[in-house]
Amino acid sequence: AQTVTQSQPEMSVQEAETVTLSCTYDTSESDYYLFWYKQPPSRQMILVIRQEAYKQQNATENRFSVNFQKAAKSFSLKISDSQLGDAAMYFCAYSPDNYGQNFVFGPGTRLSVLP
Amino acid sequence: DAGVTQSPTHLIKTRGQHVTLRCSPISGHKSVSWYQQVLGQGPQFIFQYYEKEERGRGNFPDRFSARQFPNYSSELNVNALLLGDSALYLCASRWGTSAPGYTFGSGTRLTVV
Numbered sequence: 001a002q003t004v005t006q007s008q009p010e011m012s013v014q015e016a017e018t019v020t021l022s023c024t025y026d027t028s029e030s031d032y033y034l035f036w037y038k039q040p041p042s043r044q045m046i047l048v049i050r051q052e053a054y055k056q057q058n059a060t061e062n063r064f065s066v067n068f069q070k071a072a073k074s075f076s077l078k079i080s081d082s083q084l085g086d087a088a089m090y091f092c093a094y095s096p097d098n099y100g101q102n103f104v105f106g107p108g109t110r111l112s113v114l115p
Numbered sequence: 116d117a118g119v120t121q122s123p124t125h126l127i128k129t130r131g132q133h134v135t136l137r138c139s140p141i142s143g144h145k146s147v148s149w150y151q152q153v154l155g156q157g158p159q160f161i162f163q164y165y166e167k168e169e170r171g172r173g174n175f176p177d178r179f180s181a182r183q184f185p186n187y188s189s190e191l192n193v194n195a196l197l198l199g200d201s202a203l204y205l206c207a208s209r210w211g212t213s214a215p216g217y218t219f220g221s222g223t224r225l226t227v228v
Contacts, residue, residue: 004157035216043203044118045158045219091157102171103150103217105157 002027004094004106012112013082020067021077021109023092029053033095034068034075035103040088048090051075079111087113117141119220121206127226128196136191136223140208146170147189148217149181150205158205164189193225201227 004025013019025034036048051059051068058066063083067076079086092106120139128134140147146165150158163171164183178194187208193200203224207217 037219042221043205043224044221045205045207047216047218050216093157102148102160102163102173103158105159107155107157 002029002094002096002104004092004104006090006092006106006109008109009107010110010112012114013079014114015082015084017082018078018080019082019111021079021090021092021111023075023077023106025073025075025092025094025104025106027073027094029096031096034066035093035095036064036066036075036077037091037093037105038086038088039091039108045091049077082113084113084115087111119144119206119208119218121204121220121223123223124221125224125226127228129228130196130198132196134193134196134225136193136204136206136225138189138191138206138208138220140187140189140206141210141218144208144210144218145187146209147183147187148207149189149191150207151175152203152205152222154202161191161204196227198227201225 032053034051037045038048049061049064063080065078089108091108093103122137148163149161152158160173162181167183181191183189203222205222207219209217
């Protein structure tokens, strides 16, 4: 069974600084997708960024980028120029396909942004 | 456009009771999935429905059941509630097989006392 681990229960960053959230996963599949979701106090899970395992190029979305190391099964999220609105729970998720038929989520990292 | 809507937003039930949670997907979305998120943990997959058929089931007891209606809305039913069923229940929808991923609702907070 696939598992997702986030070893940082809590992180904090100063406004405008950069922070990296860690995620490791375990799978025997060769094709899969990885996601970072953000969950603010409103509780809605919001997709931040998505990475296809067959693509070597790391995904980027504005201030958000990932460092995908397939051999090491590592998928970290870098947030640049952190903003107060970035404060939330961040979940790393694995899916066997892009359609998210069955996400496996990590336990989450609570990110605080300090003014 | 309305997003994924779930009702009710909060619910308190007594042990042993039955509960029904409802989800309306984004218009045109045919696939709905349900997740349970216990406080302090990541969401866990319960069910996936596509075109009114069950396409996936997570590791949950038979007390949990779901269905999808012709208008693609969905219900999650939980019988014989236990204290451990207290959680945030999230519904997510997507259009079909070429969608970029799921859109989540804001969930139903279920408290079992």
